[in-house]
Amino acid sequence: MSAFAEKFLHTFFQQIPNGTCLIFSIGTLIAAALMLPKRRHHGRFYAFFWGAFLFMVLWRSCKGIISVRYASILIYPMVIATAFMGLRAEAWWRLLCRRFRRLPAWFGRALAWIGLFGCAGGALLIAHHKLSTPTGPSREMFAAISECRERYPDVRVLTRGNEADRISYYTKVPCIPLEESRKELFLESLNAVTEPDRHLLVVMEDRHLEKLEPRKEELRPGAELSPVFEKRSRKAKHKDLKVYFYRNPLSFSRIPGPLPAPADLPGNLLAPGSFGPARFAGSFISRPVQGGGGFRFTFVLSAETPPGPAPGVEVRTAAQQGKGEARVLQLRAPVPGKGLYRGTVTFRVPPGAFTLRIDAKGTAVRLEQFRLTRAE
Amino acid sequence: MEKSTFIAGIGRIREFCLKPQVFLVLLFLASAVMRLVAWDWAPLLERDSVVYVNAAAVWAETGKYIVPQFPPLPCYLIKLLIQLGMAPEAAARFYSFLPGCLVPPVAYVFAMEALNNRRLARYAAVFCVFHPTLIVFSIMPIRDSLYVLLAGVSLWTGLLALRSRQTRLWILCACCCALAWCCRHEGMELLVLAFLGLAFELFRKRYTWRLAACHFLLFCLIMPAVWFGVSYAAGGAEPFRVQSVLVLNHFRGFIEK
Numbered sequence: 001m002s003a004f005a006e007k008f009l010h011t012f013f014q015q016i017p018n019g020t021c022l023i024f025s026i027g028t029l030i031a032a033a034l035m036l037p038k039r040r041h042h043g044r045f046y047a048f049f050w051g052a053f054l055f056m057v058l059w060r061s062c063k064g065i066i067s068v069r070y071a072s073i074l075i076y077p078m079v080i081a082t083a084f085m086g087l088r089a090e091a092w093w094r095l096l097c098r099r100f101r102r103l104p105a106w107f108g109r110a111l112a113w114i115g116l117f118g119c120a121g122g123a124l125l126i127a128h129h130k131l132s133t134p135t136g137p138s139r140e141m142f143a144a145i146s147e148c149r150e151r152y153p154d155v156r157v158l159t160r161g162n163e164a165d166r167i168s169y170y171t172k173v174p175c176i177p178l179e180e181s182r183k184e185l186f187l188e189s190l191n192a193v194t195e196p197d198r199h200l201l202v203v204m205e206d207r208h209l210e211k212l213e214p215r216k217e218e219l220r221p222g223a224e225l226s227p228v229f230e231k232r233s234r235k236a237k238h239k240d241l242k243v244y245f246y247r248n249p250l251s252f253s254r255i256p257g258p259l260p261a262p263a264d265l266p267g268n269l270l271a272p273g274s275f276g277p278a279r280f281a282g283s284f285i286s287r288p289v290q291g292g293g294g295f296r297f298t299f300v301l302s303a304e305t306p307p308g309p310a311p312g313v314e315v316r317t318a319a320q321q322g323k324g325e326a327r328v329l330q331l332r333a334p335v336p337g338k339g340l341y342r343g344t345v346t347f348r349v350p351p352g353a354f355t356l357r358i359d360a361k362g363t364a365v366r367l368e369q370f371r372l373t374r375a376e
Numbered sequence: 377m378e379k380s381t382f383i384a385g386i387g388r389i390r391e392f393c394l395k396p397q398v399f400l401v402l403l404f405l406a407s408a409v410m411r412l413v414a415w416d417w418a419p420l421l422e423r424d425s426v427v428y429v430n431a432a433a434v435w436a437e438t439g440k441y442i443v444p445q446f447p448p449l450p451c452y453l454i455k456l457l458i459q460l461g462m463a464p465e466a467a468a469r470f471y472s473f474l475p476g477c478l479v480p481p482v483a484y485v486f487a488m489e490a491l492n493n494r495r496l497a498r499y500a501a502v503f504c505v506f507h508p509t510l511i512v513f514s515i516m517p518i519r520d521s522l523y524v525l526l527a528g529v530s531l532w533t534g535l536l537a538l539r540s541r542q543t544r545l546w547i548l549c550a551c552c553c554a555l556a557w558c559c560r561h562e563g564m565e566l567l568v569l570a571f572l573g574l575a576f577e578l579f580r581k582r583y584t585w586r587l588a589a590c591h592f593l594l595f596c597l598i599m600p601a602v603w604f605g606v607s608y609a610a611g612g613a614e615p616f617r618v619q620s621v622l623v624l625n626h627f628r629g630f631i632e633k
Contacts, residue, residue: 047576048572048573048576049490051572051576052569052572052573055565055568055569055572056565056569059565063629068509069513069518069520070560070562072509072513072520072523072524072527073523073524073527073562073565075504075507075509075510075524076483076486076487076527076528076531079483079487079500079503079504079507080483080487080490080491080496080500082499082500082503083487083496083497083499083500083503084491084496086499087493087495087496087499112499116499116502116503119503119506120502120503120505120506121506123503123506123507123508124506124508126508127414127417127506127507127508127511127512128414128417130508130512131414131417131418131511131512131515132417132418136423138420139419139420162423163423165423165426165427165430166421166422166423166426169421169426169429169430170420
């Protein structure tokens with residue numbers, strides 16, 4: 001079957017009835033369309049009415065619709081057709097009464113009311129079923145995520161893109177959206193996490209979660225993925241939901257409190273810089289990123305440079321650990337014509353407290369104390 | 377109380393309730409109750425609704441419309457409600473709740489105008505009160521609730537205009553169609569329906585060529601003009617540009633199909 005015919009049939013028999021009539025079948029509509037023109041007063045008008053309706057159904061079927069909501073205007077002719085069929089039931093009963101004389105005639109009038117309340121009741125049940133059994137994330141899941149946020153304020157959620165906004169709205173946790181719910185994508189995103197203290201909540205949804213669930217050996221060594229919330233659906237159409245807590249093996253934190261004086265740091269290890277008459281106004285140090293056998297810090301120094309060609313800036317950093325061991329790194333980060341100097345520095349540090357010092361022109365422009373701990 | 381008096385009392389109440397004006401008010405109240413009950417069944421916002429709520433909240437706060445790919449009218453109305461002092465979610469809920477409650481009365485007047493059968497119109501309107509899709513539209517802040525209402529009003533005014541051949545009704549119909557188009561691009565099909573209706577009336581010789589051409593031309597001028605005006609006034613230049621490109625793509629895609 002050609003793709004066009006398949007799309008046409010899918011839209012005509014599945015999507016349009018789903019959105020517009022649900023319990024009222026296409027058959028009812030066709031029967032009503034055939035019968036309505038027989039009425040004498042307005043007979044010709046019905047031709048236009050149903051012609052217009054047919055046009056509205058056909059162009060949607062030819063073009064195809066993504067959501068049933070695109071056919072919502074068809075609700076009007078659908079409900080009119082259904083109401084008409086309810087009224088016709090009375091006339092049909094009268095015909096039956098003529099054929100079978102034992103049938104009670106009063107039931108004809110009741111039939112229309114039974115039809116009306118039957119359809120209304122059915123519609124109500126469907127509405128209740130549709131609304132009370134959500135197919136996506138539930139309130140319990142949002143509660144579980146919010147609870148994690150209270151324990152780890154910097155937590156992020158990794159989830160399929162189209163649910164990211166809703167999860168973010170109800171939990172106030174920033175989301176990292178993925179294009180689709182595939183195991184490879186989840187794994188790729190998990191293993192791309194390089195910040196040592198990054199906590200992630202991974203929301204997975206699928207009919208068969210086992211297909212998505214990563215095995216321990218697929219994760220980076222030392223990383224852990226523990227389930228926080230799980231909801232399995234009994235309904236075939238609904239999805240299962242699972243939330244995992246992902247933690248990188250090392251955790252990283254800034255130590256608040258008084259910093260050591262620059263004199264206490266191994267400043268003498270730093271060779272005098274030769275970067276001209278630049279004045280440093282401020283600095284920024286990013287969170288460290290794990291990689292290359294150590295930790296890589298990115299820093300930006302704001303500097304006012306003199307007019308003319310910008311001189312090369314030599315920035316030296318020192319990482320001092322509690323034991324006194326230090327590594328000095330040199331780097332040149334000339335950015336001609338700009339007031340910003342950007343550089344990265346990588347050094348190996350074992351778990352424990354250490355101080356990072358950035359020197360420029362022999363002066364400590366930035367001092368930070370950090371603690372690196374191995375997760376339990 | 378005697379049985380006959382009781383039955384007569386019931387009859388009088390029924391008669392009163394079935395008066396068109398009273399019936400329309402009752403329909404509105406019944407839909408409101410039904411939707412409030414349904415709200416309790418699904419208190420969480422839908423996926424798409426969150427996009428509207430966020431967009432309107434950001435728009436109200438920063439003055440920037442962040443989803444120019446969506447027609448700006450629904451978000452603009454939510455934004456206005458937020459600026460009146462409502463919370464973003466409450467504003468969005470109210471925005472879709474009110475048009476949702478008005479759909480059954482509109483279905484009644486439309487069915488009455490289309491088929492001229494009071495009983496059938498009543499049945500159709502009662503179905504609208506309980507229709508699951510309409511209930512979902514009403515309790516979730518999405519553009520469909522307003523779209524369905526405006527499309528219903530457009531169909532009703534279109535029928536009135538076709539029957540009465542009055543120019544002012546054609547203008548009113550064109551405005552309603554344009555507003556429906558401002559909610560959903562499917563609203564463009566109302567232009568084709570107007571053409572079909574006029575062609576049909578011409579075929580029935582209820583219209584002269586000249587009058588039909590005048591009314592269709594008027595419709596074709598007013599509908600895009602109102603759409604342009606409302607889209608630009610609501611969203612400004614950028615959403616208007618994106619919307620125009622989307623409309624042109626719709627046309628191109630349809631012709632290619």
